[in-house]
Amino acid sequence: MAGAGDDDFIFDEASGEWVSSGALKQPSGSAQEIQVRDSVGNILADGDSVTLVKDLKVKGAGQTLKRGTVIRSIKLTGDEQEIDCRYEGIKGLVLRAEFVRKS
Numbered sequence: 001m002a003g004a005g006d007d008d009f010i011f012d013e014a015s016g017e018w019v020s021s022g023a024l025k026q027p028s029g030s031a032q033e034i035q036v037r038d039s040v041g042n043i044l045a046d047g048d049s050v051t052l053v054k055d056l057k058v059k060g061a062g063q064t065l066k067r068g069t070v071i072r073s074i075k076l077t078g079d080e081q082e083i084d085c086r087y088e089g090i091k092g093l094v095l096r097a098e099f100v101r102k103s
Helices: 021-024
Strands: 009-012 015-021 051-053 056-058 064-065 082-087 089-097 100-102
Touching: 056 089
Parallel strands: none
Antiparallel strands: 009 015, 051 100, 056 064, 082 089
16 A cells, blocks of 8 residues: 555665655755856866966976966866866976966
């Protein structure tokens, strides 16, 4: 005898709880995608090219990246203010989004 409130339950491994199948299908608000914005408000995405808007001293590399330098193929890190990028001679370069502008 099934009532109107009966529902199948599924074990959610992420939370470690039993949840109704109807609740599992609904998108949760905590899984929102982070939007990374550059210095003028443009939304950045993986693979974009950016231009530096300020001279930046690179710690540990002993060099300064000059304003106007183009960085190609950026990668988002999951933090709304940091982007991972490559530049010749510098390994593991992470820049703050406030210092770049989308090209």
